[in-house]
Amino acid sequence: MFGALAKSLFGSANERYVKSLNKVVDQINALESQLEAFSDEELTAQTDKFRQMLEGGSSLDDILPEAFATVREASRRVLGMRHFDVQMVGGIVLHRGEIAEMRTGEGKTLVATLAVYLNAIEGKGVHVVTVNDYLAARDAETMGRLYNFLGLTVGVIVPNLSEHERRAAYAADITYGTNNEFGFDYLRDNMKHERGQMVHRPFNFAIVDEVDSILIDEARTPLIISGPTEDKSELYVAIDKVVKNLDPEWYESDEKSKNVTLTEDGVEEIEKLLYAEGLLETENLYDVENTQVVHHLDQAMKACIMFKRDTDYIVKDDKVVIIDEFTGRMMDGRRWSNGLHQAVEAKEGVKIEPENQTLASITFQNYFRMYPKLSGMTGTAATEAAEFWDIYKMNVVTIPTNVPVQRIDEQDEFYKNTTDKFQAIAKAIREKHEIGQPVLVGTVSIEKSELLSEFLRKEGVKHNVLNARFHEMEAHIVAQAGRFGAVTIATNMAGRGTDIQLGGNIEFRMEDELRDMEEGPERDAALERIKQEVAEERERVLQAGGLFVLGTERHESRRIDNQLRGRSGRQGDPGLSRFYLCLEDDLLRIFGPDTMFAKMMNSNLADGEAIGSKWLSKAIETAQKKVEARNYDMRKQVVEYDDVMNDQRKVIYEQRAEIMDSETVDDVVVDMRHDAINAIVTAACPPGSYPEKWDVAGLKDGVSDILGLQPPIDDWMEEDALDPEMIEERLVQLADKVMEDKISETEPEIWHQVQKSVLLGRLDHHWKEHLATLDALRQVVFLRAYAQKTPINEYKQEAFGLFSVMLDTIREDVTRILMTHQLRMAPPPPPVDLPELPDFLTGHIDPLFGTDDADSSSRATGSEAILGSLAGSPRAAVGPGGSDVENPYADQNISRNAPCPCGSGNKYKHCHGAAK
Incomplete structure (x- = not known):
């Protein structure tokens, strides 16, 4: 009670902190008129002036007001955008190594330019981390114009760059890239044998865009570089021979989980057998020296006792092929992990393929904690503030909006089952579509997106379905989700980093419609037409009520729900948000079918009837908090290990x-x-x-x-x-x-x-x-x-x-x-450039389930992954002749990862490109 009274009188701690930063903003504003009078050359010269001040003993904080004012003026001239005062507050927060929570549409990408420029002046390097390659390339190109104007260099790290290109990108004052690219480059650097081969510079400062997605959602899955292990065929065969002689009384099996456990007598007997075969370092099976043997023994027992031929797998063409337990189909190319597949191969007496072994790994928590200063920005971080502080020692600061929010957040609607819920959703969308109000529908999975799409087809509603697989196409469609009558279905992560503007996004329409048009009067006229159309359409959308955000169910995290809501009500626009729930939703099933809540819903609700209640919404929020706590414990366990x-x-x-x-x-x-x-x-x-x-x-x-x-x-x-x-x-x-x-x-x-x-x-x-x-x-x-x-x-x-x-x-x-060993001197080889380190299998693998999504086109989230298949041996860079004589395509500027023009089916870098 007294806390609420004090908060009403003095404001929250966050409000007081933000208010204290306004003093710095006043200093920045006082310099605006002075910098407006500068010529472009004088404004560019500010960077050299700041560097001299730093060399003279000034700190970054000393030059912050003038540096921020310089960026604001340069942005107005180069990008046509002037930073708001609240954006200046966000820039200060980023510079101080904190997390700026800013609502969608408040211009976080522009905010970052302030802290990036200030910290890049030192020349030690600033990393800007994004959630996907498209955003990294887009932001590097757009904001790079501003940095280049101010005399700074910009690099971008995307897949398929050569070592030389990566080194040049990291040597720039500012480097854009994804969390996966930065992390894998760090691991690869620490596998190289020459300092000159390394691409990273010493860590200095990083700003993480969508910091909740990268440091929270993806933090449970470590980055792993793997390669083939040494041949352990003999070990697999030897242990398989021992396991096939086990007496059924020596073990207990659980068919449900497919686990086999040795009894006490079984442990004693198998110790004798393994020791007799010379497989144990000591007589005690569970001594630390025998850890590897215990692991292989567990897998061999599973293979021999729990996995049945022609049920779990078949042997085809001298290979073990897994059978999908749900569809009964063969799964060519798929292999069980952790040595299980090799154990089955030993059991069947076929050729044992080497398993992949971890060569290097790191979690995102430990990677990003290596930066002396780390900051981030997102629209939703407050609900995870405790975790950000515990793991990264980063404080979350909520930045007020430039214009008060006018979005209306309605109560959740509850239905008995999925069919009733989706029928109600389709009806609501059709009604909004008929009046021209744009609708953005958030779903939790691709399956739910497709299910809703079927309902909308029956209603005759034209719509777009996105599933976060093709970033660039996705961004273009999401950018136009605010157009009159638009209906867009997207998974919870689709389109993040893309602004939804009512009436449409002018920049994306220009790119889509004027891409092939040359500069001139005709293009200028087309641009004016697009601007006028967008302005007129915006007025129609405003009259219809702004963007309607509809959630098909609550997510496990309140933060994801807030992300979805935040797409509406940008920059003071009107908007509406509503969530639809039913008893069959994953989150609601946490309560169980026999609870009083479920019985009340089933007995009192007619088919198609809905209820709304603050009490129910509160219960859902409580459930979300429990799930969030569980997920935090899982991430904490990963980082502890x-x-x-x-x-x-x-x-x-x-x-x-x-x-x-x-x-x-x-x-x-x-x-x-x-x-x-x-x-x-x-x-x-x-x-x-x-x-x-x-x-x-x-x-x-x-x-x-x-x-x-x-x-x-x-x-x-x-x-x-x-x-x-x-x-x-x-x-x-x-x-x-x-x-x-x-x-x-x-x-x-x-x-x-x-x-x-x-x-x-x-x-x-x-x-x-x-x-x-x-x-x-x-x-x-x-x-x-x-x-x-x-x-x-x-x-x-x-x-x-x-x-x-x-x-x-x-x-x-x-x-x-x-x-x-004796050193024998061989004739010196012809001089060549330092060979690039061989690229290995890179994965973003769930440590609990071992899953790794190999679709490199999808954004890696907590449940998705990136798999990069790269170059072979270190000597692949040097061809048979060591020159371009044998390469007829040397002058065609072919990408190293493109198919070789000779038609071999190999990548260019593994074929004729190897001679470059």
Whole structure:
């Protein structure tokens, strides 16, 4: 009560904060008349002036008022748009690393130019992150005119760019791109062996457009780069042989979930079998050293016991082909994940295809937290403010609208079933269509869109159906959704980033109708005609009531509902919004069919009858909050597990960077060799033990295997005062002498390159194996909960131990290779450019369900993904002759990803383009 009273008297914390920013806006406005008098050259020169001020000790905050005023004046001249005062407030919020929540149509794209320009002046690079490639290219082109006028460079990252083009785009003052492109480039950079091959610069500042979509909706699915694993056919076959000898009393099976669990007796028996076959590192099946074996054992038991031939799969042409359990059709090309398909192949005795293995992965949470300053903008973020603060430490600031909102948000209408609801929706749309009021219908899925489309056809209502697959076409149609009598059906994400203007969008009509018309009087006349038509149509739409937004059901998140509502009532326009619900909606089924609410609806409502109630709407909102909390917990779990890997990822990537940047890595190699010797001696001669207890045979084997030496250890053992320190010191001297002799026979520059290559190669190999082990560990660690242990804590402990083992293995491997391998000098190859890193399979994969949508044309949302299939081996860039002689298409400027003109069916870069 007292809180509400204080809020009414003093305003909310958000209102007070926004009000405090008006002082800065007043300073910006005071400079407007002065900058209006500048010539274009003087206005452009402001950028150099600001850079000199920064070099002289001024901060970005010091130059903010004048910089913002400069952008406003430049925008008025170049784009014909002048920033409103509330947009200035939004720019300040973005510059401060916060989230600006601005309603649809308030000009967020223009707001971003203020903070982008100010932070780009330093020359450290600013990244503008968008939800799809179309928006990235569109905004880079449109706003790039403004930045170029002010003397800044602009780059854009889209798929199919070459490494050189990407490097140039990242070197620009401002770089536009999608979250997936930025993330995958970061991962690929940390797989390269030369600093010159990397495309990213050090992270500085990023502005995320539609920040709720990217940092919330997509945050549950990490970015993954994968490649084929080493051949493990023998392991699959060996474990399959063991599993086929299992006694049915040793396991319990659950046909519903297709899971097989070993009994206590079964664990003991299978440990004996696996150990006898030499498949276990230790006798205990569940020791950490046997994590991979446990994973393969689980999959082999599923394959042999739960998956039936000719029911779940068939064997065709010596291949295992999955059968769709719903349709009974063969699913050629589809494979079960996590080694299950390979286990079935081993069971059937067919060729075992290698599984894909994670080479690098990162969550969006950990990627974007690497930016020293991160900000975002969207129309809907307040409902997720707690998550933004917990995960990203970003405050959400609600920016007031430039003109008061006139949209009317009506109460929800409730119906008994889907048919009644859709009949009512179709009727309402027809009524609005007849009076010319434009209607935007939001659905939750493509299936619901098609179902509603059928109802509208029966009503005779002409309409457009969009499903967020083709961004550019989608944007053009959504942009015209405000025209007189237009009816547009769109999924919840369709058209985001595209402004719906009443009467139609002039820019999009120009692009559609005047694209092929040359500059001149005829084009100018056509443009004036379009402007007049849009103005007249706008008046007709205003008379009809503005845009009517209709939701076919409530979404799991209130934020998605608010996004849909926000498409109406732009810039003070009139508008209307209404949601239609029924008992069969996914969200309402959370209440269950036996609740008092459901019984009341079924018993009291006649067919086709609707009710509306504030109480029901409140109940729906409560359900949405519960679902939002559940989804937040799922995202939080993903980032908790990735945080463990992220700490290790930072260590590995920092180590790689140091190796690449160092002229020589002698110190690192020497330390590794000495540490390896210490580990050999410590394992064989534990401190404080008597010499007769030492493992002399083990010491000899370790020295021979890792150092390639055969010292007289037996003679040393006869010495009275011998201790482990003396053995270690002698081994160090011997090893150092061998290395000195080897180095003296090789040119220093070549030897440094060899050391770097070995270090990076072993680091990458064992990191890849470590990721595979962590993947397997994560899939089974939840079983620790049955032992009253917290899975995440167990995962942290096991992952730390595995990381330590990996570092020890890298140290031994590097020492073994440099000590035992002979360097043979081959004739120098012809000079070539640095080869591009091979492009791997890139995926945006759900960690819980393993799903990955391979449709690269669709926007990757929380349930969708991007799959990029890219170049092959690193040497593919150099053809047989190393020149253009064998390429008859070299002068035709063919895209690297286009089909080769020779008709081979391969991409140009894999065919004749490989010789470029």
